[in-house]
Amino acid sequence: GAGVSQSPSNKVTEKGKDVELRCDPISGHTALYWYRQSLGQGLEFLIYFQGNSAPDKSGLPSDRFSAERTGGSVSTLTIQRTQQEDSAVYLCASSSTGYSLYGYTFGSGTRLTVV
Amino acid sequence: SQQGEEDPQALSIQEGENATMNCSYKTSINNLQWYRQNSGRGLVHLILIRSNEREKHSGRLRVTLDTSKKSSSLLITASRAADTASYFCATNSGGSNYKLTFGKGTLLTVNP
Numbered sequence: 362g363a364g365v366s367q368s369p370s371n372k373v374t375e376k377g378k379d380v381e382l383r384c385d386p387i388s389g390h391t392a393l394y395w396y397r398q399s400l401g402q403g404l405e406f407l408i409y410f411q412g413n414s415a416p417d418k419s420g421l422p423s424d425r426f427s428a429e430r431t432g433g434s435v436s437t438l439t440i441q442r443t444q445q446e447d448s449a450v451y452l453c454a455s456s457s458t459g460y461s462l463y464g465y466t467f468g469s470g471t472r473l474t475v476v
Numbered sequence: 477s478q479q480g481e482e483d484p485q486a487l488s489i490q491e492g493e494n495a496t497m498n499c500s501y502k503t504s505i506n507n508l509q510w511y512r513q514n515s516g517r518g519l520v521h522l523i524l525i526r527s528n529e530r531e532k533h534s535g536r537l538r539v540t541l542d543t544s545k546k547s548s549s550l551l552i553t554a555s556r557a558a559d560t561a562s563y564f565c566a567t568n569s570g571g572s573n574y575k576l577t578f579g580k581g582t583l584l585t586v587n588p
Contacts, residue, residue, distance in 0.1 A: 404578040464521035
């Protein structure tokens, strides 16, 4: 597509429920990133996918968080048993290579609110 | 952990004035990038400067990098109300050539 698409744009969920966030990167971009932004804060790295390589999961805050990327394209970030501290904007980005030199293209994010 | 720290946290200026934002970082970098974020949603890549460069220009944007001081500045000249946004610096460092570490950003308000 023309840009990075994320869905849903907003999600309100009850504490303890599972949520799935979707990211559709720019066609042909091999690298995909998930970041989290809490209110008034900078971006926190979560996970990185590059082609068929094993993902860098070093930023996932707990084992309640997982992500997958199917067919080298669409990615889903899953949060199990959501907690109030999971409330944040979840941003997905893609780039044409796994090298940051060309910058990232971000989606508009999913605002997650856990009540 | 955050590598970049922007200064000031917030900046309010009049349309037509120049805006300068600063970024300091802790470890050696491969490159430093500036992004803009409107209304707390997606970020837009503005400009990238490599560690062996000292200054870059793009339209009304001018970025400088001083690796000896581990700092960068973003200058927006002749600001417009549409420049109102949060501005983030992001660094790429170490052996990870893909991961960017973002600061907390500077909120710029340009008053008409």
